[in-house]
Amino acid sequence: MKISKNLLSGSTTMLLLKLLDNKDMYGYEMIDELAKRSDDTFTLKAGTLYPLLHSLEKDGMLISYEENPDNSRVRKYYSIHKDGKKLLKEKEKEWKIYSSKINKVLEGGVKFEGI
Amino acid sequence: MKISKNLLSGSTTMLLLKLLDNKDMYGYEMIDELAKRSDDTFTLKAGTLYPLLHSLEKDGMLISYEENPDNSRVRKYYSIHKDGKKLLKEKEKEWKIYSSKINKVLEGGVKFEGI
DNA sequence: TATAATATATAGATAATCTATATATGTCAA
DNA sequence: TTGACATATATAGATTATCTATATATTATA
Numbered sequence: 271m272k273i274s275k276n277l278l279s280g281s282t283t284m285l286l287l288k289l290l291d292n293k294d295m296y297g298y299e300m301i302d303e304l305a306k307r308s309d310d311t312f313t314l315k316a317g318t319l320y321p322l323l324h325s326l327e328k329d330g331m332l333i334s335y336e337e338n339p340d341n342s343r344v345r346k347y348y349s350i351h352k353d354g355k356k357l358l359k360e361k362e363k364e365w366k367i368y369s370s371k372i373n374k375v376l377e378g379g380v381k382f383e384g385i
Numbered sequence: 386m387k388i389s390k391n392l393l394s395g396s397t398t399m400l401l402l403k404l405l406d407n408k409d410m411y412g413y414e415m416i417d418e419l420a421k422r423s424d425d426t427f428t429l430k431a432g433t434l435y436p437l438l439h440s441l442e443k444d445g446m447l448i449s450y451e452e453n454p455d456n457s458r459v460r461k462y463y464s465i466h467k468d469g470k471k472l473l474k475e476k477e478k479e480w481k482i483y484s485s486k487i488n489k490v491l492e493g494g495v496k497f498e499g500i
Numbered sequence: 501t502a503t504a505a506t507a508t509a510t511a512g513a514t515a516a517t518c519t520a521t522a523t524a525t526g527t528c529a530a
Numbered sequence: 531t532t533g534a535c536a537t538a539t540a541t542a543g544a545t546t547a548t549c550t551a552t553a554t555a556t557t558a559t560a
């Protein structure tokens with residue numbers, strides 16, 4: 271099932287930060303890794319990713335550096351910074367609240383598991 | 386915690402259909418009921434709600450009628466239609482997939498409870 | 501009678517996706 | 531070696547769902 275783009279809207283930053291919380295990655299790798307980890311549910315477009323990475327770097331959440339670890343082509347790697355880790359924690363907390371409240375409404379006011 | 390608007394984006398239609406799946410309501414009542422059921426997490430603005438109701442009615446998901454059951458003022462009630470119920474089922478299915486995949490990514494690839 | 505809450509409505513702003521396009525490198529088959 | 535394709539990064543403009551701001555009218559309350 272294709273997930274509508276506006277449902278994904280708002281969680282993309284959290285997902286990217288989560289990927290980078292595990293290890294440094296370059297842009298294209300993040301697209302592949304996110305698709306892999308989500309069983310092809312989240313297939314981010316390059317036109318979405320790169321501007322988002324630039325803005326996260328501009329805001330001090332990420333730091334980028336160029337490298338070619340396999341001696342092929344130079345790739346632009348991103349590393350999560352201190353503020354990025356803090357933002358990730360906030361986004362995860364927000365997600366837990368948001369999803370539990372959605373589930374509560376769907377259950378007709380009955381409290382769902384978790385939270 | 387205030388939930389950022391773009392995280393809510395895309396689930397508003399599902400939530401409104403869910404409310405109307407329980408009983409007919411008028412616009413302002415939906416805002417109150419959604420806030421109540423979500424512990425004030427989802428506080429929809431009138432400027433968001435009314436255009437959305439109009440578009441859902443235009444698409445045949447809802448039917449509206451005017452009534453004043455308490456003999457005070459006339460209110461515009463909305464009733465969920467057949468296509469609206471179908472759309473609600475789809476949206477709920479999409480939500481379950483979406484949320485489980487987000488949780489899977491957050492758990493680092495480990496499967497979460499449910500789904 | 502004035503003020504606030506209720507109720508509906510619409511125009512325009514904002515923001516996060518998307519598509520489309522551009523450019524360049526690396527791989528592989530003909 | 532040349533062409534085609536996948537990889538990789540980038541940006542401009544379109545789309546869309548929310549928001550804010552504003553308008554209008556009714557009802558309740560001080």
